[in-house]
Amino acid sequence: MSATLQEVAREVEHQALFVSKLREEVARVIVGQRYMVDRVLLALIADGHILLEGVPGLAKTTTVKTVAQAIHTSFARIQFTPDLLPADLIGTRIFRPQSGDFAVRTGPIFTNLLLADEINRAPAKVQSALLEAMQERQVTIGDETFTLPEPFLVLATQNPIEQEGTYPLPEAQIDRFMLKLHVAYPDKTEEVEIMRRMSTREQPRVSPVTTPDEILDARRVADRVYVDQKLYDYVVELVFATRYPKQHGLDGLEKLIEYGASPRASIFLIRAAKAHAFMEGRAYVTPQDIKSIAPDVLRHRILVTYEAEAQDLVSDDIIDEVLGKIDVP
Numbered sequence: 001m002s003a004t005l006q007e008v009a010r011e012v013e014h015q016a017l018f019v020s021k022l023r024e025e026v027a028r029v030i031v032g033q034r035y036m037v038d039r040v041l042l043a044l045i046a047d048g049h050i051l052l053e054g055v056p057g058l059a060k061t062t063t064v065k066t067v068a069q070a071i072h073t074s075f076a077r078i079q080f081t082p083d084l085l086p087a088d089l090i091g092t093r094i095f096r097p098q099s100g101d102f103a104v105r106t107g108p109i110f111t112n113l114l115l116a117d118e119i120n121r122a123p124a125k126v127q128s129a130l131l132e133a134m135q136e137r138q139v140t141i142g143d144e145t146f147t148l149p150e151p152f153l154v155l156a157t158q159n160p161i162e163q164e165g166t167y168p169l170p171e172a173q174i175d176r177f178m179l180k181l182h183v184a185y186p187d188k189t190e191e192v193e194i195m196r197r198m199s200t201r202e203q204p205r206v207s208p209v210t211t212p213d214e215i216l217d218a219r220r221v222a223d224r225v226y227v228d229q230k231l232y233d234y235v236v237e238l239v240f241a242t243r244y245p246k247q248h249g250l251d252g253l254e255k256l257i258e259y260g261a262s263p264r265a266s267i268f269l270i271r272a273a274k275a276h277a278f279m280e281g282r283a284y285v286t287p288q289d290i291k292s293i294a295p296d297v298l299r300h301r302i303l304v305t306y307e308a309e310a311q312d313l314v315s316d317d318i319i320d321e322v323l324g325k326i327d328v329p
Helices: 003-015 017-027 034-046 060-069 086-090 124-136 188-198 212-223 229-243 263-279 287-298 306-310 315-325
Strands: 049-053 075-079 091-096 101-106 113-117 138-141 144-147 153-158 177-182 257-259
Touching (some): 003 017, 003 212, 017 034, 017 060, 034 060, 034 153, 034 177, 034 212, 060 075, 060 153, 086 091, 086 124, 091 138, 101 144, 212 263, 229 257, 229 287, 263 287, 287 315
Parallel strands (some): 049 177, 113 153
Antiparallel strands (some): 091 101, 138 144
């Protein structure tokens, strides 16, 4: 191990301590859902937005709120509804009759952690208002551009689009989410514990155990996590296999994929793999890091055909086959 890698390993060991503290604090409120909690923490470290999908009542909103409370930072929640306007999100210009000029009133998007609750219940115009903020970390109100605070993270929840009163998210916006998680039901043991905790009016309280500066420091260390050239090539092979399956020996997928993952998927795979290695206390990325986070990075970037839908196949089935076919370095 080189001197530089040893130095990064020491920094990872030191900086990763806040991850376990956050896990423990969040576990005071959230029962189970370790996968969801860990992926939210990973998104914080990798500086990527996250989309949580699941039926109502699976603690999606509670998890995001609890993580925000465990960080000494600003937090805002927006309940997306069909009558929400872009100005309700980013702010607007207000005329002041006393001075005869306009003043800018900023919206709730000016925060560190933004919970966009039930994001797919608002029409496309409101969802599109998030695009500039999510990609450029800035918003434009009138003719002025405002930089958002660091860190800035959108954690959105949505109910499955087959439920009434929901709108499919625009593809351009979906691609800006680093991760999309499918939140599952708790098991029987976890549900019993949930009932015990929630059967009284006195609920556990969460205390801040880390700060935005610690998260920014963790991001800088995660950026230095080592990635071998073979792993860069492996990521490219995975992504290209979703675009050109026939060229990668996946002839059966040719008629099942409408279009494959975008170049943003390659970038996010590496960034998320670095954060995953960081959370595991390692200064280097392994193929397993990539395979672990690949479904969450790719599932919303692969559009399946009607033929695939007729066979009850979803993007996760495509990803499983790609991961099983492409040789691991």
